[in-house]
Amino acid sequence: MELKVSTRSHAGNxxxxxxxxxxxxxxxxLQAEFTRLLAERPDRVVIDMAGVEFCDSTGMNVLLSALKRLKEAGGVLxxxxxxxxxxxILQVTGLDSVFIVHDELPAELSQP
Incomplete structure (x- = not known):
């Protein structure tokens, strides 16, 4: 299955x-998008995973790597x-306590 990734900014996020x-x-x-994005040094990155049907350990490692790099630059993922x-997967691996996890896209970010 194909992976679609799109990035937008809203209110500094x-x-x-x-x-x-x-x-x-x-x-x-996804790793390439994070690499491109991290060059811009964003303060806050929110990954909207509503359309993600499956994520294996490789995907989780990409998210962890991005989290680490953002934290080092003073940002948050x-x-x-x-x-x-x-x-x-987040719960079984304990990553739900590593990432800030929202049930839905925060309201302040839901406007295009």
Whole structure:
């Protein structure tokens, strides 16, 4: 399955909307977007995962790497709208306590 990644800014925040499956084959697409984005040194990045049907350990490693790099630059990475399968992975791995996880995209970011 293809991975779609789109990025937009709203009120000084960056939202990355991801849909499809994040796995060994598609994770480099997400990694490339983070690399491009981190060069801009954003303060807050929210990953909207409402469209993500599956995320394996490779995808989680991409998110962890981005979190680490953002923290080092003084920024924050948040996860929004994870579907049940993705939420379960976050819970089983303990990453739900590492990331700030929102049930839905924060209201202040939901306007395009």
């Amino acid at each position: 960056t939202i990355i909307a991801v849909s499809g499956e994040i796995d060994l084959y598609t994770a480099p697409r 948040e996860v929004a709208s994870p579907r049940p399968a993705v939420r379960k």
